Structure formats: structure tokens, C-alpha cells
Amino acid sequence: xxxxxxxxxxxxxxxxxxxxxxxxxxxxxxxxxxxxxxxxxxxxxxxxxxxxxxxxxxxxxxxxxxxxxxxxxxxxxxxxxxxxxxxxxxxxxxxxxxxxxxxxxxxxxxxxxxxxxxxxxxxxxxxxxxxxxxxxxxxxxxxxxxxxxxxxxxxxxxxxxxxxxxxxxxxxxxxxxxxxxxxxxxxxxxxxxxxxxxxxxxxxxxxxxxxxxxxxxxxxxxxxxxxxxxxxxxxxxxxxxxxxxxxxxxxxxxxxxxxxxxxxxxxxxxxxxxxxxxxxxxxxxxxxxxxxxxxxxxxxxxxxxxxxxxxxxxxxxxxxxxxxx
Numbered sequence: 001x002x003x004x005x006x007x008x009x010x011x012x013x014x015x016x017x018x019x020x021x022x023x024x025x026x027x028x029x030x031x032x033x034x035x036x037x038x039x040x041x042x043x044x045x046x047x048x049x050x051x052x053x054x055x056x057x058x059x060x061x062x063x064x065x066x067x068x069x070x071x072x073x074x075x076x077x078x079x080x081x082x083x084x085x086x087x088x089x090x091x092x093x094x095x096x097x098x099x100x101x102x103x104x105x106x107x108x109x110x111x112x113x114x115x116x117x118x119x120x121x122x123x124x125x126x127x128x129x130x131x132x133x134x135x136x137x138x139x140x141x142x143x144x145x146x147x148x149x150x151x152x153x154x155x156x157x158x159x160x161x162x163x164x165x166x167x168x169x170x171x172x173x174x175x176x177x178x179x180x181x182x183x184x185x186x187x188x189x190x191x192x193x194x195x196x197x198x199x200x201x202x203x204x205x206x207x208x209x210x211x212x213x214x215x216x217x218x219x220x221x222x223x224x225x226x227x228x229x230x231x232x233x234x235x236x237x238x239x240x241x242x243x244x245x246x247x248x249x250x251x252x253x254x255x256x257x258x259x260x261x262x263x264x265x266x267x268x269x270x271x272x273x274x275x276x277x278x279x280x281x282x283x284x285x286x287x288x289x290x291x292x293x294x295x296x297x298x299x300x301x302x303x304x305x306x307x308x309x310x311x312x313x314x315x316x317x318x319x320x321x322x323x324x325x
Contacts, residue, residue, distance in 0.1 A: 009312035017305035024298040030286040031295060037284040046283045057276050059151040064269050069129065070147030070164065071262045077133045077171060078255040080126030084119055084134070084173055085248050088184075091115050091207070091223075092241045098225055099234045109225035116208055119184060123174040133166075134173045136181055139215040142168040149265050164265070166258055171251045174208060178215025183247045184208045187220040190236035193243055205240035 030036055037043045037050065091112055098108045123135040136142045150162030175182035187204035191197045204220025223237045 007312060010309060013305060013309040013312045017302070017309055020298055020301045020305050024295070024302060027291055027295045027298060030291050031288065034286055034288070035284050036286040043284075050280045050284045053276050053280050056151065056153060057273055057280075060269055060273050060276070063148055063151050064266065064273070066148035067262055067266045067269065070149075071259070071266065073128045073131055073133070073145075073147075074166075074255060074259045074262060076126055076128040078252065078259055080122050080134055081171070081173075081248060081252045081255060084122050084184075085245065085252060087115050087119050087122065088207075088241060088245050088248060092238060092245060095223075095225075095234055095238045095241060098229070099231060099238070105225040105229055106227055112224065120174060120208060123184075133168045133171045135176060136168075136172045136174070136178075137176045139177045141181055142172055144168060147262065149262070150269070164258060164261060167254070170254060173248070174210065175212075175215065176210050177212050179206065179210055179212060179218040180216035182208070182210075183244055183251070185210055185218060187218045188240040188243045190239045193239040194236070203236050205237055207241065207244060 029038070035042075037046045040047045094108050094112050094115070097103060098105050124132070126132055126134040131145070133142070133145070145166045145168050146163040147166070148161060149164040152160045152162060154160070169181065172182050173184050175185045179185035180187070184207045187206050190203040190205055191199065191201060194203075202220075204218070205223050206218040206220050207223045209218070209222050223240065225234070
């Protein structure tokens with residue numbers, strides 16, 4: 001039936017053209033934004049996952065910065081500790097030289113005094129971002145330090161923070177306010193270090209005198225030489241300095257281990273961030289090859305739809321020819 005009131009063909013063509021235009025609008029949005037899932041309306045599940053993982057990646061970026069700051073502090077402490085180890089090794093060598101018969105102990109002592117000044121300078125200079133792990137100015141034991149090392153989310157969606165802990169009390173070289181807390185300022189019992197000791201009386205020695213009267217000052221004898229220093233006393237000093245050297249190498253080993261751990265964690269966090277970015281991209285990024293091909297196809301369909309609508313509308317015009325003479 002031919003009707004001028006209702007044109008089913010035009011209605012069908014218009015409906016098809018609307019659908020094509022809607023798909024075209026969606027495709028153009030994907031091409032312009034680069035996202036297949038740009039909002040929750042596109043895919044609520046994928047959008048939620050992507051939003052959460054992007055937020056976690058920002059947290060991991062902050063963790064990476066914290067690791068960088070922690071690595072800098074560790075590097076400064078490690079560098080200073082290594083330098084101090086070299087100086088203490090030199091002190092030990094000077095004391096061994098003082099054990100030789102006929103040497104001028106007072107001249108050797110002047111060298112040792114300068115080496116002790118250098119040790120104090122190293123400890124005081126080992127500061128980064130307001131923290132000094134080698135020179136402790138408090139009267140009580142130095143507290144542990146923590147470096148933020150990770151941001152974790154478990155299967156239940158709960159988050160935890162991983163930290164790398166450093167026992168600073170084992171690294172203290174100089175106890176500025178409490179000499180008993182520093183490797184170089186506390187007492188060492190040479191009698192306990194003497195394999196040939198026959199008695200139990202302590203023979204305490206320390207290397208650096210901070211002059212502090214607070215906390216617990218060292219009560220032994222400062223390691224220094226004079227013309228009256230006996231060979232037995234020199235040997236006690238050598239044993240004490242060697243014990244300091246051993247404690248410092250242990251501290252340097254601990255710093256080296258945590259330094260390696262921080263480096264490994266930095267690499268892991270960087271790789272993890274890349275993996276998360278890649279995973280989020282697989283969920284929400286648009287395939288530009290596919291979308292460009294689809295856009296071309298929709299443009300062709302749109303042109304055909306417009307032509308079909310035009311043909312359907314022209315059918316009504318054909319009815320007029322029936323009334324013409």
C-alpha cells in the first residue's frame with residue numbers, strides 16, 4: 001500500500017542511520033581520546049580496575065621517590081664509613097710502628113691526633129637531609145630508621161606498606177653526648193682481647209674523646225702516645241683499635257647489604273609500575289588500527305544510510321505522478 005502519511009521505508013532507513021551515527025560517535029570518541037573505556041559508562045568493571053591500579057601506581061611512584069631518598073642517605077653513610085675504616089686502619093698501622101724499638105712515639109702521636117680529628121670530621125660530615133647516622137648527638141641509643149620500600153594490595157583489596165629497616169645504633173661512630181654509644185668513643189677492654197691475659201682486671205681504651213660529661217662517658221684511657229708509653233700499652237691500644245676496625249667493617253657490611261636491597265627494590269618498583277601501566281592499557285586502551293578501520297566502514301555506512309533515506313523519501317514524491325495529467 002502506498003501512503004503519504006506513513007513511510008515505513010524512510011522510518012527503517014532513519015533508524016539505521018541513527019544507529020550508525022551512534023556507533024560513529026563512539027568510535028570517534030575512542031579515536032580522539034585513545035581509550036576504549038574512558039568512563040564507568042563504557043565498562044564499569046574495567047573502569048573500576050583501571051582507576052584502582054592507576055591510583056596504586058601513583059603510590060608506587062611515591063615509593064620510588066622514597067627509595068631514592070633512602071638510597072642517598074645510605075650512600076652517604078656508606079661512603080663515610082668506608083673512609084673512616086681507611087683512617088682507623090691507618091691508626092692501627094701507626095700504633096704498630098710505635099711498637100718498634102727506638103721510634104719517636106711523640107711524633108707518631110701527632111700523626112694519630114690528626115687521624116682522630118679526621119675521623120671526627122668524617123662522622124660529623126656524614127649528613128643528608130638533616131640525618132646523620134654516624135654521629136649521634138642524643139644521650140640515649142639511636143632509634144632505628146625505616147625506608148618506605150613498597151606499596152602492596154592483597155586479594156581482599158587491603159593495602160600495606162613495606163619498609164626497609166636500618167639499625168642505626170650499630171652504625172654510630174661517635175657518641176657526641178654519650179660516648180658509650182659510639183664505636184670510636186666507647187671503651188674496649190684490651191684484657192678481654194688479649195689471648196695471653198692472665199688476670200681479669202679490665203684495661204679499657206677508647207679512641208676519640210668528645211669531652212661530653214652527659215650520658216655515659218668513656219672511663220678508660222684515650223689512645224694516644226707519649227715518650228713514657230710502654231710496649232704493653234701500645235699492644236693494648238692495637239688490640240682495641242683492631243676491635244673498632246672489626247665493628248666498623250661489620251657496620252659497613254650491613255650498609256652494603258641494605259644498599260643492595262634498596263637498589264633491587266628500586267628496580268622491582270620500576271618494573272612493577274611498567275607492568276601495571278601495560279595491564280591497565282590492555283583493559284582500557286583503544287586499538288587504533290581497529291578503530292580507524294571501523295571509522296572508515298562507518299563513514300561508508302553513513303553515506304549509504306543517507307542515500308537510502310533519500311530514496312525512501314523520494315517514494316512519496318512518486319505518488320504525485322499518479323495525479324498528473
